[in-house]
Amino acid sequence: MPAILLRRLGSFALTLVIASLLVFATLDLLPGDAAAILLGTAARPDTIAALEQQLGLDQPAYIRYLTWIAGAFTGDLGQSASYGVSVGGLIAERLAVTLPLALMALVIAVAIGVPLGVAAAARWRGAPDRAASAFAQVGIAIPDFWFGILLILVFSTTLQWFSAGGFPGWQEPVAALKSLLLPAVALALPQAAVLTRVTRSAVLDVAGEDFIRTAQAKGLSERRVLWRHAVRNALVPIVTIIGLQFSFLIAGAVLVENVFNLPGIGRLAYQALAQRDLVVIRSVAMFFAGLVIAVNFLVDLSYLWLDPRLRARR
Template sequence: MLALLSRRALGLAATLLAVSVLIFLVMDVLPGDPAAIMLGTSAQPETLAALRTQMGLDEPAVLRFLSWIGAAATGDLGQSYTYGVPVAGLIAERLAVTLPLACLAILLSMALAIPLGVLAASRQGRWPDALVTAFTQGSVALPNFWIGLLLILLFSVQLGWLPSGGFPGWQAGAGPALSALVLPAVALALPQAGILTRVTKTAVLDVLGEDFVRTARAKGLTRRAALWRHAVPNALVPVVTILGLQFTFLIAGSVLVENIFALPGVGRLAYQAFTQRDLIVMQSTVLFFAALVIVVNFLVDLAYLVLDPRLRGRGAA
């Protein structure tokens, strides 16, 4: 068990190092002057030279990479050229919006998708299955930013129940803050719920065909009991895989939704850094997103060990 975890941790560190090298190559080493990109073509030579010195661009690429990755390992992601503050503080501040938004969206997705997937699997070929299939096809086909616009028109413009955008901050209270996150969370959750419903249905159907489920039924267990005691718990491994991928997508892929609802999250920070040509913030946010994906995948691997005892046995062997 410990050896398996050690191998996974070493793989995580190696993957993160490889990703950081790739990010550095794309941002710093490929043709083009980062300082000129940030200042524009009309920048004065003296200003350009000063920025190049400030960014360390007059040093060899290897030294720049070692300096950058060493500082990042200690939590120092550099100084934003646009805002004039540490990038780590900017990301931490924006995470106070993006992280609750992603958690709320994943909870909504799970609350909707898992019961619907189990229902469709237990009623395969009947009208509940047809309704669930129609829901999954519609939710996957609609982009989340378009769903967000529809939600604004209905619940903000027409009914006036929820705010159409902006974030009052957690200092204004949990009620106003959560109400500002409801519509964007629904817009993010619906497409993901469609995907998760399909995965849940397929996983439950696969388990229902296993011998141990038929044996449980032959011993007198009701269909409902066999479904929830045996089929659903054993179908959670592929569901957990999709949940891990969806959580990272909801954090790293919420750029459009955060901009539609004017939420000051990490996705909007990345978009603003791109429009303002703040390459230091862009580089740091991409590294943060990559590290987040790698860490979440590692946590999903740990969840496998908890859900599937066979994997623990292989690790011990």
């Protein structure tokens, strides 16, 4: 087991290094002068040179990369040129909105998708299966930002149960959670649809195995066979898609956060890109990449806990 963890950690570290090189190289090769874009076309050459020196753009690429990586280990990601504050603090502040939003959306997606997928597999080709398939097709087809606009029209404009956007801050926990509910539902619908299909397929694949027929022959109830044997042995693909969905919900919330005017990390990425704030863009892009890699690493380790046969092969 320790050897497995060491191999996984080595792969995790190598992937992070490669991702950091790709993020840095991609942004460094973008055309145009970032300092000139930030200051505008009417800026004086000496003012542009001073900003380039402040941002470290006058240094060689490898020096900038090593400085960025060293700062990441110490928590110093540099200063945002457009916001005038620490990038690390800026990301942490925005993550306080995006992380609860993603967790709420994931809980809603799992609460809908897994039971619906299990019910569809248990009543294959029956009414629950047809209903689950219809929900999955509709959910996958509807963009989350469009569904968010629809939720605003119904629950904010017409019924006036929720605000149309904005975030009051965590000083008012109830109001904060209420402001995140509609965007969480908008994000959760497509993910619940995907999870429904994956759960249905995974449980149906397991349902034909010999151990399921053995459990049925022992006289176990249908419910116990379904949840204790079929669902339990179908967890690997289900956990895989849940891990991928969590990464997507954080990294892919740009449109929904803009629809609901939420000060999250997705909106930060959009604003930084519009303002050509390379220091913020680079750190946010690396945060997204690191999050995806870390979640995949944890999901990979969870396989060893979910399926003892994988541990026996190592």
